[in-house]
Amino acid sequence: MSLDAIRQISAAEEEAEKKRSDALLEAKKILASAEEAGKETLKKAAAEAEEKIAEIFKASDANAQAEARKISDEALLQCEVLEKNASAQMEKAVSIIVERIVNG
Secondary structure (H helix, E strand, O other): OOHHHHHHHHHHHHHHHHHHHHHHHHHHHHHHHHHHHHHHHHHHHHHHHHHHHHHHHHHHHHHHHHHHHHHHHHHHHHHHHHHHHHHHHHHHHHHHHHHHHHHO
């Protein structure tokens, strides 16, 4: 084999090695970029999820407060009815007791 052919083969091998090295470096850059983009997407999704959770809790709290208010109002009405009934019964009881004492 001639010296010129050996030099051509050696130059071709060096060129191939440089291309492999450049391709590996480019692949690492693409991978790093993809990882960074993935992290950003994950952060954004996590922030959106936290925001939605906060909205759900806020709506749930508002619903719970409205339901508690409704139950409280109903209980208050029932207490008023019981108080009126008790007051009416109290007058009857007083009348019966007075009648028994007077007639007794």
